[in-house]
Amino acid sequence: MARWEADASGRLREAALELYVSRGFEQTTVAEIAARAGLTARTFFRHFADKREVLFAGSAELQARLVDALVAAPEAASPMQAVGAALDAAAALLGQNHQRSRQRQSVINSNPELRERELIKMASLSTALADGLRRRGVAEPDASLAAEAGIVVFRVAFERWISEPDGPDLARTMRDALDRLKAVTG
Amino acid sequence: MARWEADASGRLREAALELYVSRGFEQTTVAEIAARAGLTARTFFRHFADKREVLFAGSAELQARLVDALVAAPEAASPMQAVGAALDAAAALLGQNHQRSRQRQSVINSNPELRERELIKMASLSTALADGLRRRGVAEPDASLAAEAGIVVFRVAFERWISEPDGPDLARTMRDALDRLKAVTG
DNA sequence: CCAGTGATGTCACTTGATGACATCACCACC
DNA sequence: GGTGGTGATGTCATCAAGTGACATCACTGG
Numbered sequence: 477m478a479r480w481e482a483d484a485s486g487r488l489r490e491a492a493l494e495l496y497v498s499r500g501f502e503q504t505t506v507a508e509i510a511a512r513a514g515l516t517a518r519t520f521f522r523h524f525a526d527k528r529e530v531l532f533a534g535s536a537e538l539q540a541r542l543v544d545a546l547v548a549a550p551e552a553a554s555p556m557q558a559v560g561a562a563l564d565a566a567a568a569l570l571g572q573n574h575q576r577s578r579q580r581q582s583v584i585n586s587n588p589e590l591r592e593r594e595l596i597k598m599a600s601l602s603t604a605l606a607d608g609l610r611r612r613g614v615a616e617p618d619a620s621l622a623a624e625a626g627i628v629v630f631r632v633a634f635e636r637w638i639s640e641p642d643g644p645d646l647a648r649t650m651r652d653a654l655d656r657l658k659a660v661t662g
Numbered sequence: 663m664a665r666w667e668a669d670a671s672g673r674l675r676e677a678a679l680e681l682y683v684s685r686g687f688e689q690t691t692v693a694e695i696a697a698r699a700g701l702t703a704r705t706f707f708r709h710f711a712d713k714r715e716v717l718f719a720g721s722a723e724l725q726a727r728l729v730d731a732l733v734a735a736p737e738a739a740s741p742m743q744a745v746g747a748a749l750d751a752a753a754a755l756l757g758q759n760h761q762r763s764r765q766r767q768s769v770i771n772s773n774p775e776l777r778e779r780e781l782i783k784m785a786s787l788s789t790a791l792a793d794g795l796r797r798r799g800v801a802e803p804d805a806s807l808a809a810e811a812g813i814v815v816f817r818v819a820f821e822r823w824i825s826e827p828d829g830p831d832l833a834r835t836m837r838d839a840l841d842r843l844k845a846v847t848g
Numbered sequence: 849c850c851a852g853t854g855a856t857g858t859c860a861c862t863t864g865a866t867g868a869c870a871t872c873a874c875c876a877c878c
Numbered sequence: 879g880g881t882g883g884t885g886a887t888g889t890c891a892t893c894a895a896g897t898g899a900c901a902t903c904a905c906t907g908g
Contacts, residue, residue, distance in 0.1 A: 522887080
């Protein structure tokens with residue numbers, strides 16, 4: 477029994493993505509997004525800290541799942557094996573919706589401000605993974621390095637997966653990238 | 663001689679850093695920075711694209727030097743050895759001014775918008791290094807992975823160097839971090 | 849001496865973002 | 879059934895970032 481139309485946040489997310497795709501990020505005003513969702517600009521900023529954040533609403537959940545997978549890895553697993561488990565979880569969560577991922581990523585890639593925001597989300601992921609590794613008893617700087625290396629693999633593999641509509645699935649692409657990283661640093 | 667006071671850009675950089683340090687980034691307006699430099703806000707935006715960019719004026723030169731060092735590495739050098747040469751160049755350029763680096767980094771670390779900007783500069787560095795590696799004949803995804811791995815080492819080592827006033831110098835810290843990365847991914 | 853040029857100033861404007869306050873529908877409790 | 883609380887929203891005012899258009903002003907080259 478909603479007092480207002482339900483799921484204001486979801487409507488704002490949807491309206492924003494549609495407008496960002498059709499006219500571009502900069503050409504879209506917050507007032508337009510809110511109007512399309514049947515709300516006002518002031519309300520938009522109650523749901524999202526700024527105009528970019530609306531595209532990253534799912535990142536907190538992604539981070540939580542990655543960390544869960546990392547800490548749940550077998551105690552005997554090496555740091556990079558634990559990171560690998562986190563990457564598997566990421567692939568499971570993002571590996572669907574190739575089309576939607578591609579669309580969203582295209583918006584992000586076409587705007588520097590959005591790329592900045594994406595990078596800081598990745599950095600947050602990285603520090604969360606490093607925290608998880610330290611809780612597993614991994615010392616510094618190994619924990620940070622393994623976490624950052626995992627994020628590198630994630631980014632490179634995700635980009636590759638996005639750009640190859642008929643390539644292997646995300647999980648496979650990530651495992652391949654991880655193998656290549658081992659080879660190239662070795 | 664100069665029609666106006668010389669080095670407007672340098673005066674703006676200096677004024678901005680002073681104000682960002684003393685009152686914080688958000689609490690400083692562009693009008694204040696410009697006034698301290700004897701200029702107007704409009705002129706500030708002719709020198710710097712936005713309020714954050716003034717802190718990253720040297721990044722283009724840093725990038726050029728890293729790429730130069732990378733492409734100048736011996737032809738027989740492996741991808742990671744070439745990246746290592748770039749890191750040596752970075753250490754030579756940034757390894758001085760421990761005090762100033764620390765001050766600037768403290769401003770950046772205390773503000774999310776500035777951290778975003780720093781991350782995108784790092785990403786730019788990474789793609790430039792990957793380009794350089796490809797010019798050296800390194801294929802994808804190895805070029806991207808080696809470049810990103812190099813940036814990871816750079817970031818982790820720089821942070822470590824900043825936080826340890828009496829630790830080893832930057833070049834040494836970077837070499838150590840690179841060794842640890844090899845160990846942890848191996 | 850004069851036209852051109854480049855750096856700056858002035859003005860007007862849009863938009864992102866925020867604080868203060870009002871409103872309005874529902875809910876719990878007496 | 880009131881009655882007051884609560885949470886989500888709207889309204890209004892305001893600030894600061896950023897930009898376009900145009901003026902100015904000092905020097906430079908012919």
